[in-house]
Amino acid sequence: MDNTEVKYFFHRHKRLLITLVSIVLAIALICIVAVKSAGTDRVEDNVQTTTPDVVQFTMPVKDGVVIKDYSNTALKYNSTLKQWEAHKAVDIKGADDADVYACYDGEVVSVTNDYLKGNIVTIKHSDSLQTVYASLADDISVKVGDKVKKGDVIGKVSTSAKGELNDGAHLHLEVLLNGVKTDPNLYLENSNK
Secondary structure (H helix, E strand, O other), rough: HHHHHHHHHHHHHHHHHHHHHHHHHHHHHHHHHHHOOOOOOEEEEHHHHOOOOOOOOOOOOOOOOOOOOOOOEEEEEOOOOOOEEEOOOOOOOOHHHHHHEEEOOOOEEEEEEEEOOOEEEEEEEEOOOOEEEEEEEEEEEOOOOOEOOOOOOEEEEOOOHHHHHHHEEEEEEEEEEEEEEOHHOHHHHHHOO
């Protein structure tokens, strides 16, 4: 292709080329705006990854051992349900019949039962922060409306969570930040995370 043919090609297809360049620039601009609006402290599923400045939870089970850690993207095997799944909680095993403590000051907003999660207590710590304690024994120590302090007994570990029965008696701890399940290790004292 000589210089005359190139000029002729660009002259003849000028509108098409301008349109294509405009589309590419628009897509690039949309991508830049989307990345910036996603924020720097959030990742997939809007899960907060920065450590909170003020809130520091106490371990909810004395001498508890994490038997299944939080996982947002890497799948964990559930031997009870025989499936791989995200595990947006921390499972903590303690001694048989071990007490479960409120991680932080707050108000009990629900006491429920779910076949897969067992007996559940939800504590609201602020407008944006809640903790969910699942797989509790039937003799729950709190009721809706109770104010609790960090370290108050709210129940005992058990096998009430039928969806994790093969894991034995344990606490299934979830943290909700603005309604989104968040890694509890970001809040727990003495966490290696």
